[in-house]
Amino acid sequence: MQTRFASILMFLFAALALGGVASANQYELMFDNGSSWRGDDGDRVDVVFSERGVSQSMSGVVMKIDGRPGFEIVFVRGEIAGKQATKGIFAPDIETMTTSGEAVGGGAVTKASGTTKKSDAEDKGGSTRPAVTTVGDDGILESSKRGVFFMPWEGPVGIEARHDEIKSIIAEADKYGPGQIIVLQINSPGGLVIEGDKIHETLKDVKQRHRVIAWIKEAISAAAFTSLHCDEIYFMQVGAMGSAVMFAGQTAISGGELDAWLEKFSEVAEIGGRDPIIARCMVTRTAMASYDKDPDTGKVTIYPDMRGEFDISDDKNVLTLNSDNAIDCGYADGIANTTDELAVLLDLPEWHEVNDSGRRIHERWQRTVKQCRDRIPRLQAELQRNPERAITLLKELLGWYNRCYPVLVYEMGLPPDPDPIRRQIEEIRRQRGNRN
Amino acid sequence: MSTPLRFIALSGLLAAATASSLAARGAETPANAPAITESKVPVVYVVPMSGQMGTDIHPSIYDEVVKDVMEVQPDVIVYQLKSADIDNNFYLAGNDDRREFGLAKIGEYRDLVRTLHEKLDARQVMWVEDSVGLGSLLALSWPEMYMSEGARLWGLARVSSMAAGWSDPDVASKMLNAWVGMGNGFLQIGGYPLEIGWAMMRPEYNLSASFKGREVTWANDTAGQWVVDSSGDNVANFNASLAEDMGLSQGTVENLDDLMFLMGYREYDEAESGKEMVEKYVSDWRRTFDRCKTWWADAQQKMGWASGDDAIKYLGSAKTDMERILRACRQYPAVEARWQQDYGMSILQLELQIEGIKDQIGDMRRGNQNRGRGGSNRGRGGGGRGL
Numbered sequence: 001m002q003t004r005f006a007s008i009l010m011f012l013f014a015a016l017a018l019g020g021v022a023s024a025n026q027y028e029l030m031f032d033n034g035s036s037w038r039g040d041d042g043d044r045v046d047v048v049f050s051e052r053g054v055s056q057s058m059s060g061v062v063m064k065i066d067g068r069p070g071f072e073i074v075f076v077r078g079e080i081a082g083k084q085a086t087k088g089i090f091a092p093d094i095e096t097m098t099t100s101g102e103a104v105g106g107g108a109v110t111k112a113s114g115t116t117k118k119s120d121a122e123d124k125g126g127s128t129r130p131a132v133t134t135v136g137d138d139g140i141l142e143s144s145k146r147g148v149f150f151m152p153w154e155g156p157v158g159i160e161a162r163h164d165e166i167k168s169i170i171a172e173a174d175k176y177g178p179g180q181i182i183v184l185q186i187n188s189p190g191g192l193v194i195e196g197d198k199i200h201e202t203l204k205d206v207k208q209r210h211r212v213i214a215w216i217k218e219a220i221s222a223a224a225f226t227s228l229h230c231d232e233i234y235f236m237q238v239g240a241m242g243s244a245v246m247f248a249g250q251t252a253i254s255g256g257e258l259d260a261w262l263e264k265f266s267e268v269a270e271i272g273g274r275d276p277i278i279a280r281c282m283v284t285r286t287a288m289a290s291y292d293k294d295p296d297t298g299k300v301t302i303y304p305d306m307r308g309e310f311d312i313s314d315d316k317n318v319l320t321l322n323s324d325n326a327i328d329c330g331y332a333d334g335i336a337n338t339t340d341e342l343a344v345l346l347d348l349p350e351w352h353e354v355n356d357s358g359r360r361i362h363e364r365w366q367r368t369v370k371q372c373r374d375r376i377p378r379l380q381a382e383l384q385r386n387p388e389r390a391i392t393l394l395k396e397l398l399g400w401y402n403r404c405y406p407v408l409v410y411e412m413g414l415p416p417d418p419d420p421i422r423r424q425i426e427e428i429r430r431q432r433g434n435r436n
Numbered sequence: 437m438s439t440p441l442r443f444i445a446l447s448g449l450l451a452a453a454t455a456s457s458l459a460a461r462g463a464e465t466p467a468n469a470p471a472i473t474e475s476k477v478p479v480v481y482v483v484p485m486s487g488q489m490g491t492d493i494h495p496s497i498y499d500e501v502v503k504d505v506m507e508v509q510p511d512v513i514v515y516q517l518k519s520a521d522i523d524n525n526f527y528l529a530g531n532d533d534r535r536e537f538g539l540a541k542i543g544e545y546r547d548l549v550r551t552l553h554e555k556l557d558a559r560q561v562m563w564v565e566d567s568v569g570l571g572s573l574l575a576l577s578w579p580e581m582y583m584s585e586g587a588r589l590w591g592l593a594r595v596s597s598m599a600a601g602w603s604d605p606d607v608a609s610k611m612l613n614a615w616v617g618m619g620n621g622f623l624q625i626g627g628y629p630l631e632i633g634w635a636m637m638r639p640e641y642n643l644s645a646s647f648k649g650r651e652v653t654w655a656n657d658t659a660g661q662w663v664v665d666s667s668g669d670n671v672a673n674f675n676a677s678l679a680e681d682m683g684l685s686q687g688t689v690e691n692l693d694d695l696m697f698l699m700g701y702r703e704y705d706e707a708e709s710g711k712e713m714v715e716k717y718v719s720d721w722r723r724t725f726d727r728c729k730t731w732w733a734d735a736q737q738k739m740g741w742a743s744g745d746d747a748i749k750y751l752g753s754a755k756t757d758m759e760r761i762l763r764a765c766r767q768y769p770a771v772e773a774r775w776q777q778d779y780g781m782s783i784l785q786l787e788l789q790i791e792g793i794k795d796q797i798g799d800m801r802r803g804n805q806n807r808g809r810g811g812s813n814r815g816r817g818g819g820g821r822g823l
Binding site for chain 1: 554610629630792795
């Protein structure tokens with residue numbers, strides 16, 4: 001009953017916000033990790049915060065928020081050590097703060113009843129109203145405003161741009177049920193084939209239930225392979241996509257291996273609803289493509305040779321498409337330089353991200369990669385300078401294998417199997433034991 | 437970097453200084469003159485893009501410029517490009533330094549171009565005073581381009597040279613076409629056809645144009661009415677007159693007054709803050725880099741002296757010099773790029789060297805203390821580990 005009452009209260013709050021009559025005391029806090037909280041005095045919240053380096057949590061009611069932006073103190077009244085008390089929590093120490101029942105970042109979440117769901121649906125498409133996320137009886141989340149799950153996907157494939165992040169944004173979209181729009185903003189020079197294999201399986205699967213969009217700034221090689229899976233491809237005007245020759249060392253694959261790669265690329269193009277002839281030109285220099293275009297209907301007929309009026313790729317070049325030729329031959333669905341332009345192409349009333357999870361997923365991994373690139377050379381230097389700390393430092397190195405394997409192995413060239421490091425730690429321990 | 441005082445100078449056009457150039461065109465109202473019904477004099481904001489790509493022309497300074505433009509809210513933005521970074525006859529003889537060749541990063545410039553296009557809401561014009569090398573990608577990123585008499589739009593062979601060094605023909609073609617595709621992205625945002633990009637970046641491509649009324653059709657062959665490049669060994673290049681004849685350039689100009697007149701403005705105010713910011717940035721980073729060279733030489737000398745009683749003193753002083761270099765690299769990406777290029781050291785490597793010196797000093801102090809407990813606090817420091 002209490003939960004239901006809270007839900008109704010939350011909906012009242014949401015309705016007020018939708019009507020543009022938000023309380024004058026409404027607060028918005030942004031936390032260092034990118035999450036945020038918006039609410040009011042009297043809201044019931046769950047707070048996770050750090051105190052003297054220890055992570056703690058408490059539930060309670062917001063009494064007031066004081067202090068200048070960025071350095072607020074949030075006074076929460078709740079149970080501390082078995083009795084009711086008010087605790088002042090320094091905002092920069094807060095890791096997460098959610099209104100009770102809130103399941104995702106961004107807008108407030110309420111538990112919806114059947115009737116409220118109906119009014120919620122009526123609100124969809126409102127262009128100036130803030131979004132409200134509700135939880136249906138089936139546990140599926142629903143956003144009051146039609147929007148996208150947006151994630152930048154940048155850097156070398158398999159190192160910075162990974163399958164894992166794609167899976168994470170899909171998992172987020174899945175919480176909202178089928179039919180969501182996932183936008184991957186692609187800016188990658190290509191990368192590892194093994195990552196491409198994982199991406200292939202995942203994107204093939206997700207297309208069954210969501211609409212997946214590639215928005216291309218740079219999609220070279222493995223990134224082109226990834227983009228071709230998507231239901232729709234939009235280019236930024238500066239965009240480029242292609243050059244997907246697979247090679248090892250200095251040499252391109254050939255023979256059966258090349259045939260298999262050509263087959264796979266063709267399959268991927270077809271999965272994305274595109275002609276495989278053009279896709280094959282991205283894989284090998286000798287494949288050709290040209291096309292005719294019906295001046296009345298715009299229908300494109302693609303040929304695996306140069307007989308068409310318009311050339312795509314001759315037998316001397318691996319293909320990289322730019323926005324002009326990608327659009328003209330029907331390989332791209334439109335050009336969007338900004339999110340607003342993309343919203344129009346996606347047939348959305350305005351650009352709206354259902355939540356910021358995709359950006360956070362991206363930032364989190366990019367931050368880890370940066371930390372790893374910064375830390376590992378220091379670790380190696382410290383190992384040389386302080387051999388007496390070798391065990392601690394080697395254990396930290398093992399920890400980095402768990403945190404950031406691709407940078408260690410594919411970028412820094414450390415051995416794929418960390419077992420020798422474990423053995424080295426054991427050996428040092430043994431030697432020290434013998435000395436003692 | 438502090439924002440310089442904004443100064444808006446009223447420049448009367450049709451002044452004696454430009455009379456000769458205008459007389460050549462006649463004094464009639466320009467054909468493309470915008471319909472200005474208000475008495476307000478349009479404000480033009482000049483953004484210099486002058487010097488070496490990758491250092492002088494660096495995205496980091498243009499972030500500041502963008503903020504300033506948004507405050508000034510000019511009617512016209514003129515990008516004044518003067519960069520010939522792979523040309524032996526570099527016009528800035530005093531600054532010419534071949535070691536700066538090749539420091540430009542295409543991705544950074546692509547983002548810069550996008551930012552300028554998307555964030556700034558004013559008529560934007562590219563004025564090429566001279567461009568050889570990657571600067572030509574910037575030049576071709578704006579559809580409205582003017583060139584100075586004798587200006588060059590050359591040197592995009594540099595893009596395909598980035599893909600050199602691969603022997604396997606498929607891999608070589610992959611790399612080449614990836615780079616050329618990225619290069620062509622600049623032409624696409626500028627509204628230029630891909631055929632021009634291919635001919636300007638790839639020596640084996642020809643270029644010709646056919647005219648139908650005012651419409652120009654470009655092709656990578658020699659079958660057009662006007663053959664621009666029939667050589668299979670060289671990329672296509674444009675000088676000012678050829679670019680104007682072919683419709684790439686809207687006109688050839690002598691100076692800003694001339695340019696503004698061609699754009700249809702008889703008079704204008706010039707916001708000079710952008711010029712001041714960029715000029716200050718260039719002189720600041722170059723001066724800072726020169727200081728870094730001195731600090732580095734000082735640090736090396738001091739480390740050579742770091743023995744005996746004064747070891748800790750000299751090591752500490754060397755550390756201070758290196759910390760100054762580190763700060764300079766962090767403040768100016770141009771200094772960082774040049775430092776890496778000339779001294780082979782990244783920011784991380786500098787940090788590691790500084791940490792090494794700190795350890796050395798710590799070891800020496802501990803050694804001295806130990807000796808002190810033994811009756812003497814004098815003696816040689818630990819030394820030993822070096823850098």
